[in-house]
Amino acid sequence: MYRFTKLNMLLWWWEKHNMTIPKVFSELVKKHPDKVAFYFNKQQWTFAKVEELSNSVAHYFKSVGVKRGQTVALFMESRPEYVCIWLGLSKIGVATALINSNLRQTPLVHSIRVANSRAIIFDSELANELLMVRDDVRDLPLYQYTSGSIDKTLHPDVIDLLPALTSSPSGPLFEDLSESSYRDNVLYIFTSGTTGMPKAAVITHLRYMFISMGVHFMLKVYKNDIIYTPLPLYHTAGGMVGVGQVLLRGATVAIRSRFSASNFWTDCISYNCTVAQYIGEICRYVLSVPVHPRERQHKVRLMFGNGLRPQIWEKFVTRFGIKQIGEFYGATEGNSNLVNIDSTVGAVGFVPCYAGNLYPVGLIQVEEMTGEPLRGKNGLCVRCKPGEPGIFVGKINPKKVVSSFTGYADQMESKKKIIRNVFAHGDQVFNTDVEGRVLMKKTLRILFERSRGIWTNNIKMGGWQIDSEVVNSIEVPHVEGRAGMAAIVDTDNTLNLATFVKGVQENLPSYARPLFIRVLSQLQMTGTFKLKKLDLQVEGFNPHQIKDKLFFLSGGQYVPLTGKLYEDIMNGRTRL
Incomplete structure (x- = not known):
């Protein structure tokens, strides 16, 4: 109760004084401008450097006519500049839509449009993905952030953002900051898209403060902590809970652009991390790495996140010597x-x-x-x-x-x-x-x-409209967590699996793709015409008991789930 009271007192004070994320961060910069805010690869970004680049972002986009209350889409890999860009936009009252860097084609365009984005900022690593949907975003200004040359084939008027920012002022914007409110929208963070198209959750300054400071106080994260986050910065866990410790309390965060199980402890040791983040199956992946002599030479006392399965919890903390696990639940929206x-x-x-x-x-x-x-x-x-x-x-x-x-x-x-x-x-x-x-x-x-839920999905895959699809999670022996299985109603036998898998790969990120397919001639309903989703989940994927056609995602294709393949999966000979 004491920790919760401290959290509420701080939020009350920030609300009373109309504090926003940039206002709080600017005060921290004054206290320790030369302290490291972000480690990234071999780079060290001080608080002063983050403040200056974010100020340049604010000055530049204000000069090109982006106005308070508008939204700009950010489609970029995790790096310190990612934070600087949305922080800078927030200084002039502009919200940033944090686009999942795994999205492609239809979901990508949907995410950009649903937040009513007026422009797109992207990096060179994702330029090809925008090239594939350029006809759908031709009306939006494009700003490419890269240290090299830009691809003019993407858009005839694509703007090279880095030199534009370099030539912009880096001083504070006092007038714009004074006009901002803690109730202003600062970010749009998207749901994973497992229940249809991604939904844009509205994040205000105070909402961001509550989520990040909730973990800070309840788990006793300290200002002198160095936090390792291999999580994507478009996600709540990395972009709010992790980065929030820097922007609102003055801690340090070590960013990794892409998660690597084999480098998890190596990175923690290299950056002298005292806290680390996880999400989903990360702990399982780290646990699956062969034992290494240096894996306990880290200084991490606390790991926090969500999705650590009870089946591996004690094994994980025992092997790696973690004193505290802070498992939490919190929907972004x-x-x-x-x-x-x-x-x-x-x-x-x-x-x-x-x-x-x-x-x-x-x-x-x-x-x-x-x-x-x-x-x-x-x-x-x-x-x-x-x-x-x-x-x-x-x-x-x-x-x-x-x-x-x-x-x-x-x-x-x-x-x-x-x-x-x-x-x-x-x-x-x-x-x-x-x-x-x-x-x-x-x-x-x-x-x-926690238990895994069941969700429904209606999406057009590769030009073939799924009339009815139910996706549920099923347990598979020798595999931590659960696998996705889609039950599809194909009444007129028109399902083309080659077209379907192409649509799945182009429209869904890898983590959202069902590993198993069950093709039904009709879907079981309750007396009130509700889907019997639980029955499908209980029945699983045993071809010896299920008469419907079953398929398994292997090598990028859905192959028939034969009795032998089923036995290989059940015995662990075929890995998921």
Whole structure:
């Protein structure tokens, strides 16, 4: 409770004094201009250098007519300049849409458009990806950031950004900073796109502050820490939770452009890191690397993130000598954030029983097949008892930053995430869509265990429209985590797998591509015409029991899932 109180006091002070991210960062620069803000490869970026480049970004884009309240898309690999660009744009009241660097073609164009971007900033590594969609973005100015020559075939008026910034002033913009507000939009961060096209979550200055400082206080991250983040900076974990420790508290972050399991501990040792971040299956990948004599010579005392599977948790901390794991849950766009501060294996956080009014979150019972909330005789939702599974929700209060819901750029998508009349008549909550289970510990805490969800997807792949597709996660022996399986209804036998896999590869990042395909002549429905998704998940991918056609993604193609291939997968001879 003490840590949560400190967090709320700081947020209250920032709100009272109308502080924004650039204002807080500028104060830190004055305190220690020569301190290292970012390590990147062999580069050292001081706080003063970050401030100067971000000022140049602000001056330049103001000079070319980009105005307060507009949005610019940033399509770039992780590097210190990435932060400098969006930080600089925020100094003139311009929001930045952080485009996932793995996106291609239709999802890429969608992400740029849904945030109403007025221009695109990209680096040379991703120039070819923009070249593929140039006809869809011809109306937008393009700014290429590169230390070499630019590709004029991409756009006849493409602007070489680096020399333009070099010739721009690097001094502060006092007038523009004074006009900015903590309620201004600073970023658009996109959902992964596993439930259709990516959705642009709205991030205000104060929302950014809450998420990054929540981890800072609850897990005791210190100002003198050096934090290793091999995570993409377009993502909440890397770009907000990690980078936020630099911009708002004066810590140091070591950035790696692309995650490498074999270099994880080598990097931590090289940069003298005391804290490291993870997400998803990163810990499993690091654990799969052969034992090395130097893997325990690091100084990392704390690792935080989300997605560390309970099955490998203790093995990971024992092998690498990690004193504390800070597993947390927090939807980018949501108001429901939890963090595990005592390293309880498998938990993503806790809520003290006496903190209901201070931080009103909880689990509510839902109908198993449909996910619809169950309600009592009074019309309100039913809270889960200890041991009962349910959906995690957080009460929305627009007057408090810790429980506000800023939603998405698309207001229709925002409305879909709200459930009304939950704990009291007239209230509303944010639905995380995350299924958890409540466990009581010493009657004071509620622990939430993460489980993988099920999602639906309707997307046009390679010119073939999927009429109905259900994607779920299934367990595979010898593999940590779960694999994606898509059940596709093909009533008239027109599915062309070669065309389909081409569409999958062009439209979905590698982590979102289903490994298994099940082709159905019709989809099983409930009596109220709801999809029986749970049945498909339970049935799995056993060709000895399933009569439908089954396929497995191997070598870039979907091949028939034969009995022999199934046995090889089950026995670990064929790796996923």
